[in-house]
Every structure is written in structure tokens, then in C-alpha cells.
Amino acid sequence: SYVIDSCRVKESRYQSSSRIKELVTVWTSHAAMKQRAGRAGRTSKGTCYRLCSEEFANNKLLPQTAPEMIRTPLDELILQICLLYEQRRDEAIEAGAEEKRNTGVNPLKFLSMTPTPPKEQSLVQSCMHLLEVGALSVAEAGVHSDRKYRLTPLGYHCSKL
Numbered sequence: 001s002y003v004i005d006s007c008r009v010k011e012s013r014y015q016s017s018s019r020i021k022e023l024v025t026v027w028t029s030h031a032a033m034k035q036r037a038g039r040a041g042r043t044s045k046g047t048c049y050r051l052c053s054e055e056f057a058n059n060k061l062l063p064q065t066a067p068e069m070i071r072t073p074l075d076e077l078i079l080q081i082c083l084l085y086e087q088r089r090d091e092a093i094e095a096g097a098e099e100k101r102n103t104g105v106n107p108l109k110f111l112s113m114t115p116t117p118p119k120e121q122s123l124v125q126s127c128m129h130l131l132e133v134g135a136l137s138v139a140e141a142g143v144h145s146d147r148k149y150r151l152t153p154l155g156y157h158c159s160k161l
Helices: 030-040 054-060 075-094 107-111 120-133 153-160
Strands: 002-005 008-015 020-027 047-050 136-140 148-151
Touching (some): 002 030, 075 148, 075 153, 107 120, 120 148
Antiparallel strands (some): 008 020
16 A cells, blocks of 8 residues: 655644634644554555655654644633533532532633643633623633633533534
């Protein structure tokens, strides 16, 4: 078997200034090229043909692709974090724990613990957008990095989409 690698891929990118998510063609990374070459020999002997020179690949391509969390809007991820919090809160209430009405979740703090955290500005912008459309409400006020949020009924339904 053989694989032809054009060294180009389609990647989701987000323009925060215009709030537009786009699909763009970009050069692949070394890690992606290695993974694609593995496809050729997965079931039998195989060869991978790359449509770029070895010099170009070594000098111009990135070692790894940037994580999707860095390249895409975070609205959906924040909704999922809030939904997870709501589900755990409901389970704790059913198990007999006292309800804490004013508490919510701080997605900025939660996502800051990831291996490659997104920019704080992107997180704040996504939270503000979700507040604007009525998908989130502020449970505990404070500066942006300390705010806690709760899902609204609209936010609950959006998180299920």
C-alpha cells in the first residue's frame, strides 16, 4: 500500500476580531507527517510519498500542530464545562449534600490547568459572548478571571446541541 502526503491540511481557525470560524489550508507538522506515513505500513508493507522536499520539511514545518483549544472559539467548551459542573452539583444534591445556591464554575481557572491553556483573553471573550446571548449567568461576581458562571436554561439546551 502507499500514501501520498501533500504536506497540507485543512485546519479550523478562529478570528476573534470578527468572531468567525474558518477552515483554512495550512502546512502540516512533522508529527502529522509521521502519523500519515504510518498509515502506509499499517496492514502490509507500504510507502509514503511526500509532495514537498526534505529540506522544506526540515526548515519550514513546525514540530507539532497547535492544539485545537488554541485555534478555535471556546464557547462550546465553556458550555460543556458548565454542564459538567451542573451535573455533578445535581448528583451531590441527590446524594444528600447541602445545596450551594450561589456557587458556579470558573472556566478560566479550570482550563488554566490544561497542558496548553488557551489565552485568558479568548476565555474572557467567550464568556462575555455567552453572557450576551443569555447562555450563562454570573453566579459570583468579581474580576473576569475570578467570576463563576452558571448555565441558564438556554445555555443548558445549547450545551446539549
